[in-house]
Amino acid sequence: MDELTHIPDPPAPDLLEHAFPPDGLPRYEWAAAPAGMPAAAWTTEPTHRDGQQGGLPLTVEDGIRIYDLMCAFTGASGALRQAEFFVYRPADRRMLEAAVERHAGGAPVEPTTWIRASRADAELVRGLGVRETGMLASASDYHTFHKFRDGGRRAAARTYLDAVRAVLDAGLRPRLHLEDATRAPEAFVLPFAEAVIAAAEPYGPAQAPKFRICDTMGLGLPWEGVTGPRSVPGQVRRLRGLGLRADDLEFHPHNDMHLVVANCLAAVMAGCAVVNGTLLGKGERTGNAPLEGVLVHLVGMGLAGPPDLRALNDLADLYEAMGEPLPAKYPLYGRDAHRTRAGIHADGLNKYWRMYAPFDVPRLLGRPLEVSLTKDSGLAGLVFVVRQHTGREPAKDDPALRAVHDELTRQFDAGRQTAVEWEEVRGLLAQAEAAVPA
Numbered sequence: 053m054d055e056l057t058h059i060p061d062p063p064a065p066d067l068l069e070h071a072f073p074p075d076g077l078p079r080y081e082w083a084a085a086p087a088g089m090p091a092a093a094w095t096t097e098p099t100h101r102d103g104q105q106g107g108l109p110l111t112v113e114d115g116i117r118i119y120d121l122m123c124a125f126t127g128a129s130g131a132l133r134q135a136e137f138f139v140y141r142p143a144d145r146r147m148l149e150a151a152v153e154r155h156a157g158g159a160p161v162e163p164t165t166w167i168r169a170s171r172a173d174a175e176l177v178r179g180l181g182v183r184e185t186g187m188l189a190s191a192s193d194y195h196t197f198h199k200f201r202d203g204g205r206r207a208a209a210r211t212y213l214d215a216v217r218a219v220l221d222a223g224l225r226p227r228l229h230l231e232d233a234t235r236a237p238e239a240f241v242l243p244f245a246e247a248v249i250a251a252a253e254p255y256g257p258a259q260a261p262k263f264r265i266c267d268t269m270g271l272g273l274p275w276e277g278v279t280g281p282r283s284v285p286g287q288v289r290r291l292r293g294l295g296l297r298a299d300d301l302e303f304h305p306h307n308d309m310h311l312v313v314a315n316c317l318a319a320v321m322a323g324c325a326v327v328n329g330t331l332l333g334k335g336e337r338t339g340n341a342p343l344e345g346v347l348v349h350l351v352g353m354g355l356a357g358p359p360d361l362r363a364l365n366d367l368a369d370l371y372e373a374m375g376e377p378l379p380a381k382y383p384l385y386g387r388d389a390h391r392t393r394a395g396i397h398a399d400g401l402n403k404y405w406r407m408y409a410p411f412d413v414p415r416l417l418g419r420p421l422e423v424s425l426t427k428d429s430g431l432a433g434l435v436f437v438v439r440q441h442t443g444r445e446p447a448k449d450d451p452a453l454r455a456v457h458d459e460l461t462r463q464f465d466a467g468r469q470t471a472v473e474w475e476e477v478r479g480l481l482a483q484a485e486a487a488v489p490a
Contacts, residue, residue, distance in 0.1 A: 067406075072411070074406070074412065075412065075415075076358070076411070076412075076416075077348055077351050077352050077358065077411055077416065078348075078352050078410065078411060079352050079354070080349075080352045080353045080354070086321040086322070088289065088292070088321075088322055088323035089320065089321050089322075089323065089355075090298035090299070090320070090323060090324075090325040090355065091355070092130075092325065092355055092356065093298075093320045093324075093325045093326065093327070093350050093353075093355040093356055094130055094131055094132065094133050094325065094326060094327075094350075094356055095131060095132050095133070095326065095327045095328070095329065095343045095346060095347060095350075095356075096132070096133060096134040096135070096136065096164075096302060096326055096327075096328045097122055097132055097134065097135045097136065097161070097328070097329070097330060097331065097343065098135075098136040098166070098304075098328060098329075098330060098335075098340070099118055099122075099135070099330045099331065099334055099335075100115055100118070100119070100135060100136060100137045100138065100144070100147055100148075101136050101137065101138050101166045102136075102330060102334070102335040102336060102340055103118075103330055103334040103335060104138065105335070105336050106334055106335045106336040106337070106339065106340075107376075108334050108371075108374070108376055109374060109375070109376070110143075110147070111143070112143050112146045112147055112150075114370065114374060115143075115144075115147035115150075116147060116150045116151070117370060118367065118370070119135055119147070119150070119151045119154070119159075119161065119163075120154070120159075121331075121363055121364075121366055121367045121370070122135055122161045122331065123154070123159045123160050123161050124360060124363040124366075125331065125359050125360055125361075125363040125364060125367075126160050126161060126359050126360075127160065127359065127360055128160065128357075129356070129357035129358060129359045129360075130160075130356070130357055131347050131350075131351075131356045131357055131358070131359040132160075132161060132331075132343065132347075132359065133160075133161065133162060134161065134162045134163070134164050134184075135151060135161050135162070135163055135164070136163075136164050136165065136166050136186060136328075137151065137163055137164070137165055137166070138165075138166060139165050139166075139167065139176050139177060139180065140176075145180075148163055148165065148180065148182075149181075151163040152180070152181040152182065156181075162183070162184075163181075163182055164182055164183075164184045164185060164186060164227070165177045165180065165182050165184075165185040165186065166185065166186040166187075166188070166229075167185055167186070167187055167188070167215075168187070168188045168215075169187040169188050169189050169211060169212040169215040169216070169228075170211065170214075170215050171214055171215055171218045173187075173215065174187075174215050174218035174219045174222060175218070175222075177219070177222065177224060178222040178223075178224075182224065183224065183225060184224060184225040184226075184227055184262070185219060185224050185225075185226065185227065186227045186228075186229050186264065187212070187215060187216065187219065187226055187227065187228055187229060188229050188231060189208075189212045189228045189229055189230055189231065189244070190208065190231040190232060191230040191231055191232055191233050191236035191240060191241055191244070191266075192231075192232035192233070192235040192236040192237075192281075193205070193235075193236075193237065193240075194232060194235060195208070195231060195232055196208040196240070205237075205239075205240045209240070209243075209244050209247065212228070212244070212248075213244075213247055213248065213251060216228070216248055216251055216252070216261070217251055220251065220252055220255050220259055223259075224259070225258065225259045225260070225261070225262065226248070226252065226259070226261045226262070227261070227262040227263070227264060227302070228245070228248055228261060228262070228263050228264065229264045229266055229304070230263060230264060230265055230266055231266045231268050232266065232268040232269065233265045233266050233267065233268075233281060233287060234265075234266075234267045234268070234269070234271045234272040234281050234282050234284070234287070235269070235271060235281060235282075236281050237281070238281065238290065241281075241287075241290075241291075242290060242291075242294065245263060245291060245294055245296075246294060248261045248263075249261060249294065249295070249296075260300065261300070262300050262301070262302065263291060263296065263300065263301055263302070264301075264302040264303070264304050264328060265284070265287050265288065265291070265301065265302070265303050265304065265319065265324070266304045266305075267284065267303070267304070267305035267306060267315060268306060269306065269308055269309075270305060270306045270307055270308030270309040270310075270311065270312065270338065271308075271309060272284040272287075272305060272311065272315045273311065273315070274311060274314045274315050274317070274318030275318070276322075284303070284305075284315045284318045284319050284322070285318050285319065285321065285322030286322075287319075288301060288303070288319050288322040288323050288324045289322055289323060292322075292323045297325075298323050298324060298325035299325040299326060301319075301323070301324040301325065301326065302324065302326040302327070302328045303315070303316055303319035303320075303324050303326070303327050303328065304327075304328040304329070304340070304341075305329070305340070305341050306335065306336065306337060306338060306339070306340060306341075307333070307338040307339050307340070307341070308337060308338050312329075312339075312340075312341045312342070313341065313342070313345050313346055313349070315341075316329070316341050316346045317346070317349055320350065320353075320355065327341060327343070327346050327350075328340075328341070329341025329342060329343045329346060330342070330343060331343050331344060331364060331367055332344065332364060332367060332368060332371065332378060332382070332385060333345075333382075334371070334376070342383070344361060344364055344384060344385070345383060345384070347359060348384075361384075361416055361417050361418075362416070362417060362418035364385055365385065365417075365418055365419065368385045384417060384419075385417075385419070388424075389419070390409070390413050390419055390420065390421050390422060391421075391422040391423065391424055392408060392421075392422070392423055392424075392429075392433075393423070393424050393425075393426045393428060393429050393433075393471065394428055394429065395428055395429045395430030395431075395432050395433055396432075397423075398423045398429055398430065398432040398433035398435075398436045399430070399432035401421060401423065401436055402432055402435055402436050402439070405421060408421070409421055420440070422440075423436045423437055423440075424471040424472070424473060425437060425460060425471060425472035425473075425477065426464070426471050426472070427461075427464035427465075427468075431448055431453070431454075431457050434453060434456060434457050434460070434477070435448060435453070437474055437477055438453065438477065438481065440474075441474045441477075441478070451484075451488045452481060452484035452485040452487075452488050453481075453484075455484035455487070455488075456477065456480045456481050456484050459480055459484075460472055460480075
């Protein structure tokens, strides 16, 4: 008796296309949608601030080009809605002015600003043509006790609240950046947020405050059951409990502890509609949330419209030209992100390429699936490379192909460590074909 008869054997494969559509990004399917998850979610972008703080050497021209690529990326999707600018240096103000002018002409990404929470800084953003400004409001005792001359929570809160009133008087919407929120006591964050809401109430809905939950050191955790401020969903739910709407909240994490995308999704599922991060993850230390990675999931959840992911190839090229290339294995857009060196993977690509692609990478990202030949890539890898670059389907028993494979095997057995690319294969193949008798 065949002990495996209980395994169904259908006449055609079930590729689970309801979850992995051949023409789109992978979809989420909920047994039960998370309680409180917003009906829509989107992103905002601080490369002109946090990218520069992380060492990105922006000229005015590069900064304007990055803004234009943000607009090309989001298009009409609404996936990326705002870009955040410094205002302290003339070069930053010129970038901002260009973005304000483009937005007034119909560009889809709204420029906003970032200031320290002080009355003097609030004056800097008056009359710049923006409707909203971010304000640094350090929230943990690590900051409030060591940044202020008087020390302590009340001194910090008084300074921040005075700046909030100045921003409101300037006709702008304040966005409070709760720095180090994942180490901040609830006894500070919630009363301070309530005071900001009360201060803004007379100014009407257009100036209702927003709050950005900043996981500054990447210490947040994506689980509900964690106690204290480290629970990202807990942070969101507590602030929502003050009567804030989903789109009054943003989540801004860093990747120090490898949880940046997971924490973004946890924040959204708990009721935060906006994720603040950078395209291609530029930012301080280990970087900000990579928005392209976050949006792949938000689109899959049905919360965001699909942006033009192909536009980020130009952004990756720009960063390389600026001396800030992506790591070769950076997800989705790194040089080697879709390159295999394993023979078993190459064989799978030859037989059915979707076996080793998470979605239709060539169509949606505009990037090829590639094979580099190493001692492990075998004859299948060679077949893939020849087919990819010539368009013909070589047989594995082709004498010229076998000769090239034998030569590469000889080189690797002799100690070669570098991969073999098409340019070298092409030369070896031409020699082998010339040597094969007619």
